[in-house]
Amino acid sequence: MQTENEVVVLRLGHRPGRDNRMTTHVGLTARALGADRVLIAGDASNPKETIEDITDRFGGPFEAALTDSHRQLLREWQGVIVHLTMYGLPIQEVETEIHEAHSNGPVLVVVGAEKVPFDVYERADYNVGVTNQPHSEVAGLAVFLDRLFEGRELDREWADATHHVVPKETGKQVEPVDE
């Protein structure tokens, strides 16, 4: 998020076609809840396009990119790496340390699809469970980001939007953004 150390989401294990929707939701969740970028390992041009369309319409800054060198990224990342997994340590036990790490540098948040290779577990500074129950990488990411930013992401401003939603008690209102 602007004025804070960068938070990047790395989506691993995307299977073209089959995972398009989940990967799109991972990317849109990253954007809406305060991350600066999503990197998707593999052939995910369809989700990338959807995420960029939303950013064009509702604003940024937010970047979606594909990568075929996520191992290099993981090796060379200058900051803390958090891997979200139901097998990891409970978020409520490690979030204070992760907050501190984020105030000192960037954070890479890794979310997998089905199987994540063991070297990711080894490379991560924190393997973190948003519960130790099986549920959804989208849900895990959402709770993680909301806790990382302590709700500040809900009040962030969006730049270069063409449209914005006017919050309403009942009904739907979307308006063009005045320059």
Add this chain to the structure above:
Amino acid sequence: MQTENEVVVLRLGHRPGRDNRMTTHVGLTARALGADRVLIAGDASNPKETIEDITDRFGGPFEAALTDSHRQLLREWQGVIVHLTMYGLPIQEVETEIHEAHSNGPVLVVVGAEKVPFDVYERADYNVGVTNQPHSEVAGLAVFLDRLFEGRELDREWADATHHVVPKETGKQVEPVDE
């Protein structure tokens, strides 16, 4: 969650096949993050089965059921109804009121797929946006439940599990539950 007023998630707009995975993630997120039941409108026997398999293995209490009378449910619900939608009022502005409502009675949380009929907006006591940005009903539900329960759901206990995860710094450990 046990010892608290009931929280039920109602999933609307499920399209068989196409939405199976998203609906499964909605149901598993509801379970993992403290809801007591998920009701799915429509023909969602496949997601229901997956959610029940997870509950059999990792514990409950949690119930998944299909409904073809969600209008009646909405009409007759004795408690507060929260509809999660990007068009609604920001969660940070209404969560205190919703907490209070939950301490006084049950909460029905409605999450849609693509299009939610207008009468749901009208029937809901609160139309709530987890941001006014487009992202994911799974992410919205996750953040909503984590805030509703104020993190208590992360420490809940599970009954009648056959297996449980042993949280680890690195790696995966799943063990049978001793009686």
